[in-house]
Amino acid sequence: MGEHLFEESRDPLEESGATMDSSDEEIEETVAEDMARFEDSFVGITKRYRLINRIGEGTFSTVYKAEDLEYSSFDNKWDVDEPETRKWASPSQKRRSRRPHYVAIKKIYVTSSPIRIFNELELLHDLRSSDSVCPLITAFRHQDQVVAVLPYFQHRDFRDYYRDMSIGDIRLYFRSLFTALRSVHAKKILHRDIKPTNFLYNPQLARGVLVDFGLAERQGTDWVQCNCTLQAEDRRYRISHSVYAQTLQSTTSQHSSYPKNDTRSSRRANRAGTRGFRAPEVLLKCTQQNTSIDMWSAGVILLTLLSRRFPFFHSADDIDALLEITAIVGKKKMKDTAFLHGQVLESNIPSYTEGGHTLEKIILWCTGRTKDETGAKKELDDDEKDAAKFLYRLLECDPAKRITADEALRHPFILQALDEGEDEDVDLMDM
Amino acid sequence: MAAVSIPPSPHIASMNTRRVPLANLQNATNSPLRASHVGGKRQRSHASEQRDIAYGQPPSKKLAIEVDDAESRRNGLGRRSGAPPNAFQKKLEAAREVKAVPKRSEQVQQAVTANLDNIRQWQRHYRKMFPEFVFYFESIPEDVRSKVSRQAQLLGAREVKFFSREATHVITTRPIPAELESSSSTTTSSTQAKGTVNPAQLETKKSVFDTALQKSGHGDILYKARELRMKIWSAEKLQRMLSAMFNTETGEQVTDAPTRRGAGGLQSKLGRQADLQTLLQNEKINGPLDRDYSVANQDLIQLRGYYVYIHDMDEVTRPVMVREYPKVAKKEEGKWPQFRASGAGKCPFVDDPHHVRRAQQELEEKARVERVQTTRATVVPRTRAAAALAERRALGENNNLARRLSMNDQPSQQIDAKPLDPPKVVPTKRSNTDGMPPMFGSAQASIRAMPRFAGGEPVASGIQPSNITSAIRSQMISSTAAAPGARVGNSKEVNQLKRKVFEKNSAPSTNSNHSMNEMRVALNQEPTQATRAAKRKAQETLGYIHEDEDEEKAVRRPALIRRRNTKEKELKPGYCENCREKFNDFDEHVVSRKHRKFANTQDNWDVLDKLLIQLERE
Structure with missing residues (x-):
């Protein structure tokens, strides 16, 4: 994928437009021009789709809402809403089914290489029957312009609801997200860009779809042995025989220094992803990253929801990102994590403690619940405590110990969602 | 990506380990080696790194340092310093003899091999033991302690800061008290250490421990340690053990060295004869082994401020992260990421002065309301101000969370005054060692340049320019703009350079994002507002951050932007x-x-x- 991908770093709020549903509002002049240019340049597209509005922009693409003009001439297995609406429609209505069908058209920038486009489309094709993953309806090319056609999902902007979600809502959100991740990970695919804007969630239906596989890759791509995949004993052995261990032995000074003109090659690892959502091993350039990086990102979303802070991490760059994580987990754990990947972390920054903070404490602090007027310490409620316990399993610095999507779906915290859901149904019946 | 799997050629390997003093690298920047291994982009960033670094490293030190370096090298290898040879030097000497007398080598080799076998066995034994060791350091100088402790931790041992029965070993520099009648000899023999306290014993040991502590007759920790049957080792002994543990002459390390390790791979081929070379190579990487690190080195940059340094434990690849922050009186003033006072919903790592001010106002308001309501003894409803206050209390209660000056003794003018303070021209050394230049079309490029300049103004240290549209502002607040000045400290020149980059190429291909566009347009319109721009520039030169004094203009601007949007064609730079x-x-x-x-x-x-x-x- 070339160097470009290596350096890919997305802004946590970038593409936030993608979740805005202003499609029926008045269209801006610039957007209208843009759409007109697109229609002109892409021969024949107007026969198949009618562009309605621009709904999002990403690093490598623009997404438009469009009406699917040829809907009725094709098999539309992808349309999850259709069977239900048809069920209730009278035959005459069905015939008149001139209700517009919407799709999302993803215009992949012509400056993207065919390999990159191939990668994304091929992975999507592979995932075509995966639960909670946005299906690919079709894709086609005119000269250098490639477009992918995806279902248009009604969803709400994360920023509209992240502060109002109850623990019950959170369970449902993650059950949906982990369902998507389980199917993606079962295919040994890393999504690499898990964040709220890539998970189009509809709180009313408690259903979401995972989108944007632009940075996704197959596990094992360009793997080079990393210390983290060794047995614990071998790893310790490797560490105790490292150059660092020797230096430590022969050095009397505590001052760290680094070479000024470093001619060594830099460690290379795919670090694509969004700032603030990347796992420690991504930041530390682990050369054997696996699907668990996505689980960390999911953990960041959960932290966001529990602390009601978005974005939770600021992370102007990788260093900031790692230090922000260090602020939470503490120096000791981050040092161990660095060693895990064959690296030494040295830092004398006074703000980070050895042991870090508990997630419970951070959640309390972020939600303004520390001490009340009487000075009594406040506590999380029981549901939140369960959530925090679960959060530890996601924000686990050792990827080998981090919970998998499959395990997460069987975790009590998520399983509880089913019970609660059933309760609701019962209530409805009673009414 | 493919480059990763290619083992470094011997040529590169030698490059890896060589750190010639800069004086010997006559044209470091344009040597053919550099050109072939270092991309053009990297060079640029090197240039900028050096520019930043130059502030902290006065060039006048060069000469003295070089001399010193040479001296220490000689001392290290030749042992002419008159100091008694230490263990390492002896080993080095031995290794050197092996190499120097190849004729006799067969015999020597056998002896050496046998000896190495012994060492290896010993190492294996202790490698198993160390993870169970818990050290308590007593009467040991801090620098020795920290070093030894770190080494012991590498082997899996732990350190306890306070003396307790948890400890298995007490390390001291004081004379070791005689054995108690019943305890076995632990002080002299290093090879037959009998392992640690039986964990089962530990369970029932509480009373023993307590009684030991209560016996005030012998208040000394060493006596207590004896009574608790802990092992007491001299610091010197532990150091000797550690040095033996980390001894790589046994060659074990080489056999299963990862293939990534260019040097390691090379060594295994050459076999044991390469021991000296190994040592020398490592020395080249790490510097002479007995070098005085307190003297700044020409080709090593010492981290003197607060820093984070993440590097390859085998020093094969470039450090993954290096960043140094200037020392500050209070850690809350540090520019590194830390928890800061911020309002609900906001990123907790970004200082939010508005939040503090708002909290202050609401607090006053609340106080007034309360004064009115004092007679009514009702539960005070939870207000945002109260929440903010609670947060602040949390910050106060925990030193680890950053906090601004207590606002009770520092009224809000403290906060208001801040934006007007001239930006400090403290050169912050920051180098992403990847040396990647900001990429066009990559989000990185926009991230770095964008937030700092909006409407042609630098944005720093949590200050939000007040003369841009609210749409832009909200975008910036919620994204990276209101950063607590992670970038503060760049010199004016650097800022201006960056600004040029931004003005020309600011937009990555991605960001037709609406507000970004507006920002770009806002920038583009600068030339047309020559006088304002000039004025602003002058203010910037004076080190002031421009705050738009005219509210009305701020209101009018959005309209202007809208019109321009349709007329001017924006450039969309990218890759x-x-x-x-x-x-x-x-x-x-x-x-x-x-x-x-x-x-x-x-x-x-x-x-x-x-x-x-x-x-x-x-």
Whole structure:
């Protein structure tokens, strides 16, 4: 994928437009021009789709809402809403089914290489029957312009609801997200860009779809042995025989220094992803990253929801990102994590403690619940405590110990969602 | 990506380990080696690194340092310092003899091999033991302690800061008290250490421990340790053990060295004869082994401030992260990421002065309301101000969370005054060691430049420019702009350089994001407002951050932007993966002959087309 991908770093709020549903509002002049240019340049597209509005922009693409003009001439297995609406429609209505069908058209920038486009489309094709993953309806090319056609999902902007979600809502959100991740990970695919804007969630239906596989890759791509995949004993052995261990032995000074003109090659690892959502091993350039990086990102979303802070991490760059994580987990754990990947972390920054903070404490602090007027310490409620316990399993610095999507779906915290859901149904019946 | 799997050529390997003093690298920047291994982009960033570094490293030190370095090297290898040889030097000497007398080598080799076998066995034994050791350091100088402790931790041992029965070993520099009648000898023999306290014993040991502590007759820790049957080792002994543990002459390390390790791979081929070379190589990487690190080195940059330094434990690859922050009186003033006072919903790592001010106001308001309501003894409803206050209390209660000056003794003018303070020209050394230049078309480029300049003004240290539209502002607040000045400390020149980059190429291909566009336009309109721009520039030169004094202008601007949006064609700079080149304008590039040629060459699309056939709608 070339160097470009290596350096890919997305802004946590970038593409936030993608979740805005202003499609029926008045269209801006610039957007209208843009759409007109697109229609002109892409021969024949107007026969198949009618562009309605621009709904999002990403690093490598623009997404438009469009009406699917040829809907009725094709098999539309992808349309999850259709069977239900048809069920209730009278035959005459069905015939008149001139209700517009919407799709999302993803215009992949012509400056993207065919390999990159191939990668994304091929992975999507592979995932075509995966639960909670946005299906690919079709894709086609005119000269250098490639477009992918995806279902248009009604969803709400994360920023509209992240502060109002109850623990019950959170369970449902993650059950949906982990369902998507389980199917993606079962295919040994890393999504690499898990964040709220890539998970189009509809709180009313408690259903979401995972989108944007632009940075996704197959596990094992360009793997080079990393210390983290060794047995614990071998790893310790490797560490105790490292150059660092020797230096430590022969050095009397505590001052760290680094070479000024470093001619060594830099460690290379795919670090694509969004700032603030990347796992420690991504930041530390682990050369054997696996699907668990996505689980960390999911953990960041959960932290966001529990602390009601978005974005939770600021992370102007990788260093900031790692230090922000260090602020939470503490120096000791981050040092161990660095060693895990064959690296030494040295830092004398006074703000980070050895042991870090508990997630419970951070959640309390972020939600303004520390001490009340009487000075009594406040506590999380029981549901939140369960959530925090679960959060530890996601924000686990050792990827080998981090919970998998499959395990997460069987975790009590998520399983509880089913019970609660059933309760609701019962209530409805009673009414 | 593929480069990773290619083992470094011997040539590169030697490059890896060589750190010649800069004086010997006569044209470091344009030597052919550099050119071939270091991309053009990297060079640029090197230049900038050096520029930053120059502030902290006065060039006058060069000479003295070089002399010193040479001296210490000689001392290290030749042992002419008159100091008694230490263990390492002896080993080195031994290794050297082996090499120097190859004729006799067979015999010597055998002896050496036997000896190494012993050492290896011993190492294996203790490698198993160490993870169970818990050290308590007593009467040991801090620098020795920290070093020894770190080494012991590498082997899996732990350190306890306070003396307790948890400890298995007490390390001291004081004379070791005689054995108690019943305890076995632990002080002299290093090879037959009998392991640690039986964990089962530990369970029932509480009373023993307590009684030991209660016996005030012998208040000394060492006596207590004796009574608790802990092992007491002299610091010197532990150091000796550690040095033996980390001894790599046994060659074990080489046999299963990872293939990534260029040097390691090389060594295994050359076999044991390469021991001296190994040592020398390591020395080249790490510097002479007995070098005085307190003297700054020409080719090593010492981290003197607060820093984070993450480097390869085998020093094969470049450090993954190095960043140094200037020392500050209070850690809350540090520019590194830390928890800061911020309002609900906001990123907790970003200082939010508005939040503090608002909290202050609401607090006053609340106080007034309360004064009115004092007679009513009702539970005070939870207000935002109360929440803010609670947060602040939390910050106060925990030193680890950053906090601004207590606002009770520092009224809000403290906060208001801050934006007017001239930005400090403290050179912050910051170098992403990847040396990647900001990429066009990558989000990185926009992230770094964008937030700092909006409407042509630097944005720093949590200050939000007040003369841009609210849309822009909200975008910036919620994204990276209101950063607590992670970038503060850049000199004016650097800022101006960055600003030029931003003005020309600011927008990555991605950001037709609405507010970004507006920002760009806001920038573009600077020339037309020459006088204002000039004035602002003058203010910047004086080190002031421009705050728009005129509210009305701020209101009028959005209209201006809207009109311009439709009239002026914006440039969309970016990077084309297909042509492998940067461009200033997307629309211009995609119709260029080069790009069209790529687009119309069927070969480029064959693979993708095969997939697209499968994706046809059915």
